[in-house]
Amino acid sequence: MAIRLGDTAPNFTAETTEGIIDFYDWKGDAWAVLFSHPKDFTPVCTTELGRVAALRKDFAKRNTKVIGLSVDPLDSHMNWMRDIEDVTGHALNFPLIADVNRKVSDLYDMIHPNANDTLTVRSVFVISPDNKVKLTLTYPASTGRNFDELLRVIDSLQLTANYAVATPADWKPGQDVIIASSLSDEDARKRFPGFNAKKPYLRVVPQPGEVQTTR
Numbered sequence: 756m757a758i759r760l761g762d763t764a765p766n767f768t769a770e771t772t773e774g775i776i777d778f779y780d781w782k783g784d785a786w787a788v789l790f791s792h793p794k795d796f797t798p799v800c801t802t803e804l805g806r807v808a809a810l811r812k813d814f815a816k817r818n819t820k821v822i823g824l825s826v827d828p829l830d831s832h833m834n835w836m837r838d839i840e841d842v843t844g845h846a847l848n849f850p851l852i853a854d855v856n857r858k859v860s861d862l863y864d865m866i867h868p869n870a871n872d873t874l875t876v877r878s879v880f881v882i883s884p885d886n887k888v889k890l891t892l893t894y895p896a897s898t899g900r901n902f903d904e905l906l907r908v909i910d911s912l913q914l915t916a917n918y919a920v921a922t923p924a925d926w927k928p929g930q931d932v933i934i935a936s937s938l939s940d941e942d943a944r945k946r947f948p949g950f951n952a953k954k955p956y957l958r959v960v961p962q963p964g965e966v967q968t969t970r
């Protein structure tokens with residue numbers, strides 16, 4: 756069954772390039788990104804895994820752990836890791852699940868028969884410290900993901916988890932944000948004195964809290 760926003764992310768045990776992992780134990784109370792790849796030794800996937808390895812510090816700064824998945828076996832992953840480092844200059848520094856029996860792929864609905872009934876699509880799940888699914892993305896095999904965008908979304912998710920705000924189109928950390936519509940004007944005045952009401956339903960304030968720098 757499809758995983759929806761707000762669902763509890765299913766737990767699993769899986770063989771990975773860093774040993775057997777129990778997802779919940781590995782994740783602890785951090786945020787997590789679980790992302791799938793159609794197949795080992797494929798060009799777009801190779802660039803994606805190198806890019807995520809390069810962003811290690813950026814994910815760590817956001818208390819976010821990253822775990823990849825591909826349906827090929829562990830020995831294939833181990834050989835592919837050499838290519839990833841060779842091509843991108845970045846050694847894999849996060850676990851890659853060898854989901855040979857498709858247990859995790861099925862659990863997270865990563866195989867879409869309309870795309871290919873044996874390979875996972877490019878799924879992304881962002882999971883919060885309380886193990887709730889906060890973001891799902893599905894890309895086709897032919898389009899590599901934008902991991903700067905993923906960091907931007909994590910910044911928005913972490914900000915909106917802590918403050919009664921939402922982030923507007925194309926928002927970047929440090930830019931103005933929108934007061935949540937659940938907040939009355941009276942409460943908004945207390946929490947965000949001097950807000951700018953562009954419309955009664957569009958109340959803008961400078962971003963509260965710490966401003967993340969991407970790198």
Ligand code: BEZ
Nearest residue numbers: 793797798799800896897
């Ligand atoms: C790729 O990663 O390049 C890829 C994977 C599966 C199908 C097409 C492209």
